[in-house]
Amino acid sequence: MARAGLTLERLTLEGAELVDEVGTDQACVRRFGVKVASLYLHVKNSQELKTGTAPLALEELADRAADALAGWAGKDALTAFADA
Numbered sequence: 001m002a003r004a005g006l007t008l009e010r011l012t013l014e015g016a017e018l019v020d021e022v023g024t025d026q027a028c029v030r031r032f033g034v035k036v037a038s039l040y041l042h043v044k045n046s047q048e049l050k051t052g053t054a055p056l057a058l059e060e061l062a063d064r065a066a067d068a069l070a071g072w073a074g075k076d077a078l079t080a081f082a083d084a
Helices: 008-022 027-032 046-069 074-083
Strands: none
Touching (some): 008 046
16 A cells, blocks of 8 residues: 655655755665565656656756856856856
């Protein structure tokens, strides 16, 4: 039976945060207090979870880059982008 409150969206968002924190999607198991087998009742596999986090990471990168590039040009803009 599926654990109440777990959805692909929630697992994806939490997974993205955990990857930032500890660098592994296995941390989802600890965060949600489920066994690995239970996690896979909600997602097909770890690749699906990673695929769900990729757009979130790209959106965050785009936001950071836009903020960092504001007001800069040329070499300074490139440096700001790299720092983002």
